[in-house]
Amino acid sequence: MAKPLSHAPISCGVEKLSATDTQAGANSLRSGPDGRGRFGIFGGRFVAETLMPLLLELDAAYKAAQADPEFHRELDYYLKDYVGRPSPLWLARRMTEQLGGAKIYMKREELNHTGSHKLNNVMGQILLARRMGRTRIVAETGAGQHGVATATVCALFGMKCAIYMGATDVERQKPNVFRMRLLGAEVVPVTAGAGTLKDAMNEAMRDWVTNVHDTYFLVGTVAGPHPYPQMVRDFQSIIGVETKEQILAAEGRLPDAIVAAIGGGSNAMGIFHPFLDDPEVKLIGVEAAGCGLDSGRTAASIERGKPGVLHGNRTYLLQDDDGQITEAHSISAGLDYPGVGPEHSWLSDIGRAEYVGATDQEALDAFQLCTRTEGIIPALESAHAIAYAARIAPAMGRDQIIVINISGRGDKDIFTVAEHLGVKL
Amino acid sequence: MSRIARRFATLRAQGRGALIPYVEACDPDYDTSLATLRGMPAAGADLIEVGVPFSDPSADGPTIQKAALRGLKGGSTMKRVLEMVRAFREGDNETPIILMGYTNPIEAYGPERFCTDAKAAGVDGLIVVDMPPEEADLLAGPAAASGLDIIRLVAPTTPDARLPVVFSGASGFVYYVSITGVTGTRTASTDELAAALPRLRRATDLPIAIGFGIRTPALAASAVRVADAAVVASALLNTLEGTLDADGKATPRTVPDVLAQLRGLADAVHAVDKTDSK
Structure with missing residues (x-):
């Protein structure tokens, strides 16, 4: 099928999934993931049972937000006037x-x-977290860019924020650590392993599993259990x-x-x-x-x-x-x-x-x-x-x-x- | 009938609850963990969980994380874990052994080969922490073909409507993660447990074990008053850690201290009379 080469004015919204699917057609490479959150053999939801109901809830909430024009209007507004898109x-x-x-x-x-590009995703997810009634955000960060972006929107919306960061990264990214603290976030250095992003991710997941009642895990990249890879991709x-x-x-x-x-x-x-x-x-x-x-x-x-x-x-x-x-x-x-x-x-x-x-x-x-x-x-x-x-x-x-x-x-x-x-x- | 089913049937006939202690493979070395494993049945273990060390145990608290790292440093590999179970089986053909671990080492070993080798070594059941029912097809076929029980985790966050999904394909027993959190941290209150168990009983006839946060004989006893078994891991690992020397090596106290603590836990569990329950 012919590609629509649109010259329409630039829109600030995330890709509307349903529209993408329809336009892209059956042979599109853009229709993934499948119902299990898989891209071919990759992806999925390999998490402890405690988190599984939350991922199902998140998936449903994300689908509902995607289908809601008000969500896109709100996101467009923040992307344009706050992020600067x-x-x-x-x-x-x-x-x-x-x-x-x-x-x-x-x-x-x-x-x-x-x-950085990190704010595109963070803005989308914080609006979703608010829709879901969560009041506390946890996130992992490596260079601190995702941590700073997360701390920023938490300041913007007055939400509690805990950022897990490997101790090695805390050391080599001091300016971002200070920035996050200025923004009101709690930065938790993680000493396990080599003290880098992988270890911070483990620790953020442990926090989430412990505080599931009020906490939203704001993943910073296109990894993690479904629907995170899809959601972060859509926002980016x-x-x-x-x-x-x-x-x-x-x-x-x-x-x-x-x-x-x-x-x-x-x-x-x-x-x-x-x-x-x-x-x-x-x-x-x-x-x-x-x-x-x-x-x-x-x-x-x-x-x-x-x-x-x-x-x-x-x-x-x-x-x-x-x-x-x-x-x-x-x-x-x-x-x-x-x-x-x-x-x-x-x-x-x-x-x-x-x-x-x-x-x-x-x-x-x-x-x-x-x-x-x-x-x-x-x-x-x-x-x-x-x-x-x-x-x-x-x-x-x-x-x-x-x-x-x-x-x-x-x-x-x-x-x-x-x-x-x-x-x- | 599997060893696990047989063991729970016997316990039920005797009106007793079960104590399930945990030992991390190769923590801090192969011989120490094997000696601990071998001593556990005589110290009162009814079933035993053997932890398969993984570099990134993201559902576990600090105690099991440290044990896993000690196990890896102590030379643990999947092959070595199975060797340890085989060595245990030479002297004990009755006590069920359940391997507890994460998906990746199983996937790296090859799910089919893993199930075949685990069964041959004398393993009875598997708990794979990061494999919810939605991803269980990786192991379901090979485990069933080998006659290994798949023990499912169920959590306080699991809604009633989801229980049938969780219990479909479950066998052996059901592991109730009694808190939202990681291992070895918070403890569920008696009230929380009393409220949780009936809803699980309505959804499954399998025996129910309670784990996460059970650290004392009294807590273990109150767990088996409402459930069929209590799992104790972090408390035993803390004791083990306390016996290590400055280099993290085992000392003559390591095995006896862990087994003595286990005996205290088992006595409390076995003193609970469950003849009238259920």
């Missing part, structure tokens, strides 16, 4: 010239309030919806490639999803290769992991032969996670999206390239996407187009970068 699609002229190949556009998610799809309209307005055609960094994968899923049924658009997810894909110190779950079950879903995981989860490593706290969203695992298996790696060093180089050529200090997470785009752009034609998702700004990372550059602040 739509975010611009920027033609990166100097970087394009320097790389000497494909034309590079940047989707400027770092310009959102709180400095605004990135891709806008990108599509903006690139059509600027170039009259779709891009040749979209490149986004992958930790859990929410910014990538958000920009990929509206393009899944456009096979001419190559979708590239850049995982954190850490010290190198084969160094044993990596966070590249798809490239170096195996399918398994963690944190409520089946997906590619870094694990040993006995099914024990191994520690991830990345310079970027936001990508330092041994798993990935289940829809990415599925997109990789069916070959619709390609997953590659960028090392810590490549990310650092790209961080500086972007800063010097465009005057945009990107998050270290986003720098992984820039690194890969910089690798492929020179070999592409000048008439070809790459869109990079700049998922966050890098102010939070300047201490880490300074340390690696040998600069004492």
Whole structure:
């Protein structure tokens, strides 16, 4: 069926699921997950029985909200006037010239309030939590971007907020920890394991299971038990919806490639999803290769992991032969996670999206390239996407187009970068 | 009749409730956990839960988390856990053994091979914490083919309308998670338990065990007054932890102290006369 190439004004709403399904048709790659929350063999709801009734309630509440125009009106209002959407699609002229190949556009998610794409999802979920009558929010955070976004909306709506953060991440993301506390959130350092995102996720789930009566678990990425991967994707799809309209307005055609960094994968899923049924658009997810894909110190779950079950879903995981989860490593706290969203695992298996790696060093180089050529200090997470785009752009034609998702700004990372550059602040 | 069904039938005939202690495999080493396991029946264990260490036990409290990490450090693998059960079975062919763990190590081992090997080792039932009925098809077929009981968890948050879903495909007994929370933290009140049990009884004829937060002989006794069994895990693991040396190694006190505590719990449970109940 023909793709509707809409030139309608940019809407701020999340993708309306029912409409998507109808438009997309039976062979669409956008119709998942199935009734069990599965994308192929991935996804599902692997949680303790205590949580299962809550997930069923959440699924029903989300479906009801999706079908309610008032919910979309409310979300549109906050996305426009509070988050600051739509975010611009920027033609990166100097970087394009320097790389000497494909034309590079940047989707400027770092310009959102709180400095990353995280607020898109958080805004959707907090409105849902309010509809469900919850008064307390718990969340996990790695780099602190999701924690800050969550603490922000909790301040906005006067809700109690507990953020679980690995002790290692608390140490390397001090500015965000202080920001969350300023916003009134309780930041709980988690010392279990390596003290990173995986451990924070475990602890947030323990809090939720203990406080189910009043607490909403606000997951920050497209992972976890169903319906979280779907819900977070839907709320983040605004990135891709806008990108599509903006690139059509600027170039009259779709891009040749979209490149986004992958930790859990929410910014990538958000920009990929509206393009899944456009096979001419190559979708590239850049995982954190850490010290190198084969160094044993990596966070590249798809490239170096195996399918398994963690944190409520089946997906590619870094694990040993006995099914024990191994520690991830990345310079970027936001990508330092041994798993990935289940829809990415599925997109990789069916070959619709390609997953590659960028090392810590490549990310650092790209961080500086972007800063010097465009005057945009990107998050270290986003720098992984820039690194890969910089690798492929020179070999592409000048008439070809790459869109990079700049998922966050890098102010939070300047201490880490300074340390690696040998600069004492 | 499975070992689990046989054991509960015997207990019922005797008018007694069951004590189900928990031992984490390879915590802090293989020999210590095997010695503890072997000593448990004589110390009053009616059934035994063997914990399969997992790196990310997200439904467990700090005590079991630490035990799992000690178990992994102590060399636990699924193969090693099954070896331990096989070694136990050489001297005990009656006490039911239930493996408790998470989905991923089973999936990594291969569900079919796991069920075959577990049955051959002498395992009787499985509790998979993060496998609700909605995901149970991964194990249902292989477990049934091997004759392993699937023990279902039911929680205070499980609404009445959902109970038939939870109990469909359940066998052996039912494990009532008596609190909303993780293991070894809060304790359910007698009133909460008294209110919960009748609604479960209406939905299943299987024996009901109560777990989470049972830490003293008195709590264990009050649990079996309303239910058929009490599960004690964190309290025993805390005792074990207290006997370890500065390097986390077992000491001569480790096994005897855990078994002595178990004896106290078992005596309290077995003193409850259930002849008239049900």
